[in-house]
Amino acid sequence: MSDHHADTPKPNFRVGDQVVVKLGPPEAHCRTPTYIRGISGEVVELIGQYHNPSLLAFHKPGLPKAWLYRVRFKQSSIWDQYKGSDLDSVMADLYEHWLTPSKEQ
């Protein structure tokens, strides 16, 4: 599952990086929910490299493998008029091609 291969690229992001989720458009079998697109979050874990689900979805081998990151978002940055604590967060597991570096860095 997350084994390393010489032909798969190095990760573009590290734990602690601020990233912004791309707006789209969603590919077939997209794993990135709309509610976090365009939102800035922090990389909290490099989960590993996985066969690309959008290629597996069309009976292909899913190569090259894609880096999967766990990203934390503040609830208050996702939902307008969020009334909970400013510390409330949500995690999403996102593939690298959905992430861009945040300008805030």
Next chain:
Amino acid sequence: MQRKVNDVGGLQSAPIDHEEHDPTFYEKRIDAMLMLLTSPKVHAFSVDALRRAIEENTADDYTKRGYYEKWLKAIRQLLIEQGVLSETEIIERIEAIKKRGS
């Protein structure tokens, strides 16, 4: 933003019906069929392909069709895509079973 039919997180919704029911024979058969078709030995298609086929429903069909009904439609589509069965074979088989009456 472009949104897939299955991607409903954060959308306004009517109250969710949490009523449970025992699995019906129809549902169990579809479940068994999928487990067998996606087992490592058979691997007729991947679960990713199943999800993609389900997500290809129109918004209307996605809402109207039941959980296992969506599985069944997807299984049918994927078996044709993978050349396991043809559309004609499926139709002929349905007709034969209808004539047989069970």
